[in-house]
Amino acid sequence: MELRVLWEDEYLANMQHTVIPSWYNRDGYLQSMATLIEKELVKIEKPEEVHIFFSAHGVPVAYVEEAGDPYKAEMEECVQLIMAAVKGRGIRCPHTLAYQSRVGPVEWLKPYTDVTIKELGKRGVKSLLAVPVRRFHYENADLLRGPNNCKGCSFVCEHIETLEEIDMEYRELALESGIKNWGRVPELGCEPGFISDLADAIIEALPYVGAMNVSSLEARQSLVPLGSVEQLLVTYDTLRRGLPAPVAMGEWGWTKSVETWNGRAALVTVVTLLILEVTSGEGVLHQLGILPLFH
Missing domain, CATH: 3.40.50.1400 (Rossmann fold)
Known part of the structure; x- marks a missing residue:
């Protein structure tokens, strides 16, 4: 070699x-x-x-x-x-x-x-x-x-x-x-x-x-x-236990599990805000004059 x-x-x-x-x-x-x-x-x-x-x-x-x-x-x-x-x-x-x-x-x-x-x-x-x-x-x-x-x-x-x-x-x-x-x-x-x-x-x-x-x-x-x-x-103990498998990292540096739950939380938040805007007529989108454009 x-x-x-x-x-x-x-x-x-x-x-x-x-x-x-x-x-x-x-x-x-x-x-x-x-x-x-x-x-x-x-x-x-x-x-x-x-x-x-x-x-x-x-x-x-x-x-x-x-x-x-x-x-x-x-x-x-x-x-x-x-x-x-x-x-x-x-x-x-x-x-x-x-x-x-x-x-x-x-x-x-x-x-x-x-x-x-x-x-x-x-x-x-x-x-x-x-x-x-x-x-x-x-x-x-x-x-x-x-x-x-x-x-x-x-x-x-x-x-x-x-x-x-x-x-x-x-x-x-x-x-x-x-x-x-x-x-x-x-x-x-x-x-x-x-x-x-x-x-x-x-x-x-x-x-x-x-x-x-x-x-x-x-x-x-x-x-x-x-x-x-x-x-x-x-x-590396006397039992020769293997090291844990490497944790897969996502695009933003988080683990796949964290990114999955972050995505779910973001989706729930967006849906909640939209429902609030439509039912109450108040909210960030109404204040900015964005949502009325779609009425």
Whole structure:
């Protein structure tokens, strides 16, 4: 996803916004991953002998070593945190992290997924559970200063890297390498714990809305009054009750209900005045000499 449009489009650049750079270490994400792994393990014969194989999307080494992208360090931490959540459920399996989808002549993060699968086969691993692991990241970009080839990468639904690259290419490679049992954890999709945690992340980031539009790092501060945020948090309670539907406004800035009753009141008033004018011969219209013209 190209994010440079945030700065190139004048309307979007002037919108108050903030960025949640990653969610790799959030508990909702970690527990959701542990749940998916646990569900797939029981489908494999002798789950206690399974080797959990994390395969992350790779990036060029230059992004990490030259541009300072923390992607590699955060992916390694992410896997450790997921495994801690898995072990917390009584599951004891060895694991490995590798990187897939490299293209072009430049060096990408190692170890490579295809090479690692072959090595695991040579080591005698017979059961492999592939886990596509993601961490929302911005490649080669300093979001606080503006666009610089900024790309976001985090697929949480099934796509070509899982359906074709992992399910077909890597599975075939694993079987050729002597691995007998192959399984793959599905992408997060709409896993309830994950979606709920993303909603929490957005709520937590609200006090910083607008900070991205401030040019000076020292000048960045909350541009949303804390009182407004607190009011919103009250509606976003533990029961996850939905916010009320927006009230439709009429042409004059009133709600449809108010405009309806205003119209009825005006109609009754006009009819009442006309009846008074005709029956009594007195009133504003007679005094102005308007009504007698119609006699």
